[in-house]
Amino acid sequence: MKPYKIGYTQGVYDMFHIGHLNLINQAKALCDYLIVGVNSDQLVERYKNKTPVICQEDRRTIVENIKAVDQAVIADTLDKTEMLQALGFNAVFIGDDWKGNARWIRTEEELRRFGVDVVYLAHTPDISSTALRKATEQTGSTACVEET
Template sequence: MKKIGYTTGVYDLFHIGHLNLLKRAKLECDYLIVGVTTDELCEQRKGKKPIIPFFERMEIVEHIKFVDEVVPQVNMDKFEAWQNLKFDRMFVGDDWKGTEKWNQLEKQFAEVNVEIIYFSYTTHTSSTKLREILDKI
């Protein structure tokens, strides 16, 4: 049976950490769906708009060979995303592991046989670090 995977991100200032996450996720599933966070949701959650506009970020992610489908992430409700996409595995950064929110999501997803797989982040590169460098220029 085909395993469908799902992950989300802003993917602003696309870098090797993003690529590594998508590559690792694809190794864990047959079909990888990636939710790209809209500008509005990013601004609502982080208080700032991404540097790269939403449709450009969508196009960048669509052209990554490990990605089979790209969808807009318009809210943070992962269970709603599952209801729409019916994935079997969800990939997320390990900085969320053990938090109250994700412990609850693990229980909720276990009821519908969805496995949450945590990946470690690339520590030496992040969009936040890149943005900080750009702000100094």
């Protein structure tokens, strides 16, 4: 039996890569039903000050077609309490590279009041959409993370 009935994770998922897939698969291993929030184009523009390469509907379609994903939704907020009220989950999954971050410490405290756990999952090292974007802009080449 998995520890959580409904899990939630959220991200941009622009230039989808193996780190995204690893996190989604780890999250699904811990819950019966996994909802993935795909940050809207407007949300990404507001907090990252950049426009996604792939539009939100295409990113949602990519994510919803991953075997481990039970439901993909467009997320217009980073506020996990707001997402909890809309979706009703038992756990939020996030990469462990965010552990100790002030925003996530506050999120843990807020969600704890509702009995929701924040679960930090192993972050895939040396891969990010930002790194991929920089690598392709500088060299025109592709990036691949070797399995170890």
